Structures are given as structure tokens and as C-alpha cells.
Amino acid sequence: MSDVPPPLYPRYPATPAAPVPWGYPWPVAPLPPQLPGATTALVLGIVALAGGLVLVVPLAVAPLAWYLGAKASRLAEREPGRWRGAGSARTAMVLGMVGSALLAMLTIFAVVVITLMWVAMLTPSPY
Known part of the structure; x- marks a missing residue:
């Protein structure tokens, strides 16, 4: 027999789907x-569109x-690997484009x- 006792926890594969035994944090x-x-x-894009539907001034x-x-x-x-939040930037760009188009249409109107x-x-009016 061997002098090494068996491990106290089962050995799981190191995948994110595998459960982690108690006391062992996820390696993140x-x-x-x-x-x-x-x-x-x-925030400015949301304020522009949401506020622009109620008042016209926030469209500015x-x-x-x-x-x-x-x-x-x-x-x-x-x-690309240095920052997170690129989706927020693209969403803000789209909201800004839509708000700017509404602002241009309202200005023309x-x-x-x-x-x-x-x-x-x-x-002169004949009345």
C-alpha cells in the first residue's frame, strides 16, 4: 500500500462548467x-432620446x-483587449445618431x- 492518502475532494476537469469544490475559488x-x-x-444618448420625447431641449x-x-x-x-465597454460606446453612437437626426428634422420643421x-x-389679408 501507498503512504499517500486519497484526496479529500474529487478531481474535476478544469473547465468553467465543472463544479468547484468548497473552499477553492474560481480562477478568474x-x-x-x-x-x-x-x-x-x-448616459448622454439616453438623456437625449428619453428627454427629447418629453421636451425638445435634451436633444441638443x-x-x-x-x-x-x-x-x-x-x-x-x-x-481591443485593453478595454471593456465597446458595446456601450456603439450603443451611445447609435443613440446619438438617432437623436441628431431627430434634432435636424425638428430644426428644419x-x-x-x-x-x-x-x-x-x-x-396683407383681405379680411
């Missing part, structure tokens, strides 16, 4: 840092969300309405 790597500017851009930050999201997305593409009102005020 530390998370990479959050992409700088991605969360800010995402949509181009800023688009810019910050594009900047963060470029940084994530340059160094406001210019047309103001022009028509100005023309109507200058036109």
Missing part, C-alpha cells in the same frame, strides 16, 4: 478597465453623445413653420 482574471467616455456617452446633447461614442469606439478598436408665419404676417 481581473476585468479590464471600463472604456473611458463610454458610460458618459451612453445627441451630437455630443455621437461624438463621445465614436471616440470611445475608436479607442476600443485600437486596443421649426425653420419652415417660422418662415410660413413670417410670410403670413407680411401678406
Whole structure:
């Protein structure tokens, strides 16, 4: 017989799906840092769209969300393993694009309405 006692826990394969015995933590790597500017851009994009549906004024930050999201997305593409949060940057970019399109349409609509009102005020009325 051997002098070595059997192990107290069963030997599982080292895969993430295998259960880990009590007292043995998962071997995890530390998370990479959050992409700088991605969360800010995402918050600005959400504020622009959600606030733009209630009031028109928050739509003014949509181009800023688009810019910050594009900047963060470029940084994530340059160094893919260094940052996390590239999805937030892309989502902020899309929200900024949609908000900027709404802002442009509302601006064009406001210019047309103001022009028509100005023309109507200058036109003499027969009444």
C-alpha cells in the first residue's frame, strides 16, 4: 500500500462548467478597465432620446453623445483587449445618431413653420 492518502475532494476537469469544490475559488482574471467616455456617452444618448420625447431641449446633447461614442469606439478598436465597454460606446453612437437626426428634422420643421408665419404676417389679408 501507498503512504499517500486519497484526496479529500474529487478531481474535476478544469473547465468553467465543472463544479468547484468548497473552499477553492474560481480562477478568474481581473476585468479590464471600463472604456473611458463610454458610460458618459451612453448616459448622454439616453438623456437625449428619453428627454427629447418629453421636451425638445435634451436633444441638443445627441451630437455630443455621437461624438463621445465614436471616440470611445475608436479607442476600443485600437486596443481591443485593453478595454471593456465597446458595446456601450456603439450603443451611445447609435443613440446619438438617432437623436441628431431627430434634432435636424425638428430644426428644419421649426425653420419652415417660422418662415410660413413670417410670410403670413407680411401678406396683407383681405379680411
